[in-house]
Amino acid sequence: MTEDQLTVQAGFLREYLTGLFTHAGLSSSDAVCAAECTVQTNLWGIDSHGLLRTPIYIKRLVSGAVNPRPDMKVLKGEKRPLELCDGDDGLGYIVSDWAMDRAVNKAEEFGIALVVVNSSNHFGAASLFAKKASDRGMFGIAATNVMPNIGMRGNRRPAAGNNPEALSAPLGGDFPFMLDISMSAVAGGKLLLAQKKGEKIPKDWAVTSDGLETDDPFEGFKGFLLPMGMHKGFGLSLYIDLLTGVLGGGAFLHQLRSMYGSPD
Amino acid sequence: MTEDQLTVQAGFLREYLTGLFTHAGLSSSDAVCAAECTVQTNLWGIDSHGLLRTPIYIKRLVSGAVNPRPDMKVLKGEKRPLELCDGDDGLGYIVSDWAMDRAVNKAEEFGIALVVVNSSNHFGAASLFAKKASDRGMFGIAATNVMPNIGMRGNRRPAAGNNPEALSAPLGGDFPFMLDISMSAVAGGKLLLAQKKGEKIPKDWAVTSDGLETDDPFEGFKGFLLPMGMHKGFGLSLYIDLLTGVLGGGAFLHQLRSMYGSPD
Numbered sequence: 001m002t003e004d005q006l007t008v009q010a011g012f013l014r015e016y017l018t019g020l021f022t023h024a025g026l027s028s029s030d031a032v033c034a035a036e037c038t039v040q041t042n043l044w045g046i047d048s049h050g051l052l053r054t055p056i057y058i059k060r061l062v063s064g065a066v067n068p069r070p071d072m073k074v075l076k077g078e079k080r081p082l083e084l085c086d087g088d089d090g091l092g093y094i095v096s097d098w099a100m101d102r103a104v105n106k107a108e109e110f111g112i113a114l115v116v117v118n119s120s121n122h123f124g125a126a127s128l129f130a131k132k133a134s135d136r137g138m139f140g141i142a143a144t145n146v147m148p149n150i151g152m153r154g155n156r157r158p159a160a161g162n163n164p165e166a167l168s169a170p171l172g173g174d175f176p177f178m179l180d181i182s183m184s185a186v187a188g189g190k191l192l193l194a195q196k197k198g199e200k201i202p203k204d205w206a207v208t209s210d211g212l213e214t215d216d217p218f219e220g221f222k223g224f225l226l227p228m229g230m231h232k233g234f235g236l237s238l239y240i241d242l243l244t245g246v247l248g249g250g251a252f253l254h255q256l257r258s259m260y261g262s263p264d
Numbered sequence: 265m266t267e268d269q270l271t272v273q274a275g276f277l278r279e280y281l282t283g284l285f286t287h288a289g290l291s292s293s294d295a296v297c298a299a300e301c302t303v304q305t306n307l308w309g310i311d312s313h314g315l316l317r318t319p320i321y322i323k324r325l326v327s328g329a330v331n332p333r334p335d336m337k338v339l340k341g342e343k344r345p346l347e348l349c350d351g352d353d354g355l356g357y358i359v360s361d362w363a364m365d366r367a368v369n370k371a372e373e374f375g376i377a378l379v380v381v382n383s384s385n386h387f388g389a390a391s392l393f394a395k396k397a398s399d400r401g402m403f404g405i406a407a408t409n410v411m412p413n414i415g416m417r418g419n420r421r422p423a424a425g426n427n428p429e430a431l432s433a434p435l436g437g438d439f440p441f442m443l444d445i446s447m448s449a450v451a452g453g454k455l456l457l458a459q460k461k462g463e464k465i466p467k468d469w470a471v472t473s474d475g476l477e478t479d480d481p482f483e484g485f486k487g488f489l490l491p492m493g494m495h496k497g498f499g500l501s502l503y504i505d506l507l508t509g510v511l512g513g514g515a516f517l518h519q520l521r522s523m524y525g526s527p528d
Contacts, residue, residue, distance in 0.1 A: 081345050082375030111346025112378045139507065167503045177506060179499035202466055228493030235443035239431045242441060243403065 014039045017054065024061040025068030030094045037093040041125045046180070048187065049125040057091060057122070066091050066121050072098055075249075081110040084249065085117045092123030092144075100129040100142060107138055118248035120144075126166030127180035134168035134176035142166045145245045150184050151224025152234060155211040158224050163240040183237040184225040191217040191225075204230060278303045281318065288325040289332030294358045301357040305389045310444070312451065313389040321355060321386070330355050330385050336362055339513075345374040348513065349381045356387030356408075364393040364406065371402055382512035384408075390430030391444035398432035398440035406430045409509045414448045415488025416498060419475040422488050427504040447501040448489040455481040455489075468494060 017035035022028055034057075041050030060066040070090025077083040083102065087095035099117045106113030123129070126142045133140020143165040148158035162182040169177040185205050194201050194217035203213050206220030214220050227233030281299035286292055298321075305314030324330040334354025341347040347366065351359035363381045370377030387393070390406045397404020407429040412422035426446040433441040449469050458465050458481035467477050470484030478484050491497030 077375060080375050110374065111341060111344050112376060114376045139511070167499070169503065169506045177502065179496075179503060181493075181496045181499065185493060202468065204466065204468075228496050229445075229449060232443075232445045232492050232497075235431070235445065238441065239433065239443060242433045247403070 010039050010043060013042075013051075020054070020058060021061075024058050026061070026091070026094070027069065030068075030091070033097050034091060034093045037097070037124055037128050040128060044125070044127070046125045046127070048189070053122065053124060060121070061091065070095060074102075081106050081113040083113070083115045084247075085115060087117045087120035089119050089121065092121045093128070095120040096123040096129045096142065097132075100132045100140070104133050104136055104138060104140070107133070108136070116244065116248045118250055122146075125180055126164045127168065127178055128166075130166035130168040130180070131176065131178065134170045134178070137170050139170075140166075140168040143240045143244060145241045149224070150227050150234075150237070151207045151211060152226070153207055153211055153213060155207075155224075156209065160227065160234055160237040161241065162225065162227075163237045163244075165236075165240060181228075183227050183233040183240070185228045185233070186225065188221065188225060191221045195221070274303050274307060277306075277315075284318070284322060285325075288322050290325070290355070290358070291333065294332075294355070297361050298355060298357045301361070301388055301392050304392060308389070308391070310389045310391070312453070317386065317388060321357075324385070325355065334359060338366075345370050345377040347377070347379045348511075349379060351381045351384035353383050353385065356385045357392070359384040360387040360393045360406065361396075364396045364404070368397050368400055368402060368404070371397070372400070380508065380512045382514055386410075389444055390428045391432065391442055392430075394430035394432040394444070395440065395442065398434045398442070401434050403434075404430075404432040407504045407508060409505045413488070414491050414498075414501070415471045415475060416490070417471055417475055417477060419471075419488075420473065424491065424498055424501040425505065426489065426491075427501045427508075429500075429504060445492075447491050447497040447504070449492045449497070450489065452485065452489060455485045459485070 014035045017038050018031045021031035021034045026034060038050045038054055057066070061068045067089040070088035072088055072090065072095060073086045075084045075086050083106065085099055095117055099115045103113050103115040106115070123144060126144065129142035130140040143163065145163050146161040148161050150158055150160055150162050152159040162184040164180070164182040166180040171177050191201060191206060199217070200215040201217045201220055203215050204226055206214060206223055206225050208214045208219045208223040214223065227237060278299045281302050282295045285295035285298045290298060302314050302318055321330070325332045331353040334352035336352055336354065336359060337350045339348045339350050347370065349363055359381055363379045367377050367379040387408060390408065393406035394404040407427065409427050410425040412425050414422055414424055414426050416423040426448040428446040430444040435441050455465060455470060463481070464479040465481045465484055467479050468490055470478060470487055470489050472478045472483045472487040478487065491501060
């Protein structure tokens with residue numbers, strides 16, 4: 001443990017976060033859900049999410065950028081295995097937890113189901129929701145589009161989102177099969193690590209901000225991460241955009257971005 | 265065009281192949297389907313499949329390794345959106361064409377559907393079947409497990425199949441979105457190309473037959489291809505194995521292989 005780390009009991013953290021989310025305007029049951037999602041993520045060791053993101057979520061809730069009391073609605077297919085919902089701009093944890101419960105209940109009835117949600121927000125680690133299916137003996141997939149953040153050679157702007165996807169399946173024992181990945185070749189943190197170690201990076205990890213090939217972790221970090229397996233990850237990312245953004249009644253986020261610029 | 269290439273009219277080839285597949289024992293309608301799948305694949309430029317695989321298919325049909333007159337059956341879920349079928353060891357083209365038609369019809373009725381088939385064989389390019397959905401205005405996914413052929417560092421045996429997956433979506437115009445990839449970092453042909461050019465290969469393309477890191481295209485070719493994005497492609501490959509092999513009532517092919525050895 002380094003100087004800037006401290007150890008906190010999960011139970012204490014859960015309670016603390018419940019208070020924090022309640023304070024930020026969530027209903028008490030939603031605050032419990034958000035706290036549980038956060039703590040579970042860190043207990044799994046996914047420290048790039050969970051607690052690290054909490055300050056941003058709270059800031060957005062308090063500023064009104066995220067709706068603390070969303071009125072989630074089914075827009076289409078309420079009694080069918082394919083359903084479209086409106087997340088009413090709620091916190092990603094809350095909207096996705098609700099939507100995945102609906103998907104799992106439907107899959108129990110029909111054998112398979114897909115629930116697509118629009119107007120949601122950052123949902124943390126996708127595995128939180130995929131696991132809700134394997135917990136009930138089913139295969140589960142949770143995916144989302146994100147603002148474009150990965151590049152392609154020759155592009156000065158990001159070409160696609162790293163659109164994360166989590167997959168789970170029950171394996172009969174205590175632990176399900178679980179995969180939680182984004183569509184970039186590596187996480188940005190790997191470039192920081194190479195910087196520290198004074199190492200070159202493989203040329204398929206990142207491009208410079210001018211979209212040029214690079215093995216320099218500094219140039220790559222200032223530029224864009226590349227998709228995993230180049231065209232393969234790029235194609236998978238676009239497909240997730242189609243399945244979530246377009247099927248959800250939105251549009252390709254990178255189109256929105258070219259029209260309106262980045263929201264940050 | 266090089267010396268060993270020749271140009272053939274698609275119509276002529278279709279007719280010729282129909283005769284060939286009929287001769288190998290297929291019913292006339294199945295022979296037309298197999299010929300059409302073959303020609304379409306080469307018209308798309310996927311020359312790693314299509315015609316290149318025809319001699320193997322014919323050999324297997326004639327030897328009885330593949331059943332030329334399969335009696336495909338629905339085993340479970342005939343009237344539901346999740347269905348399990350028995351391919352009766354038929355030619356992959358025939359079994360998959362039949363199964364995808366069932367899936368698309370079901371999706372038209374329910375909004376979403378999944379058909380899993382066991383006892384099938386090599387089905388050529390997965391996009392042939394994914395496209396049947398986008399042709400009818402739907403998202404389509406076709407995937408299969410294959411015998412283990414990709415490695416992981418430290419393994420002297422292949423750790424997973426390169427389990428191909430094709431994804432399609434209608435885009436409103438003449439051309440659908442289409443992605444057809446396998447889960448290896450690159451195709452074996454890329455290593456042959458590097459050999460010819462006298463180039464090194466990136467270290468995440470392949471391992472030696474002892475499972476060791478290599479940038480030598482000769483050592484890599486004698487060894488195993490690595491999964492795209494390392495653990496990412498490896499995980500996606502295992503998930504396809506679960507969705508096809510295990511859900512289909514089979515088992516992980518790599519388990520079968522450790523028990524019985526490779527069939528080739």
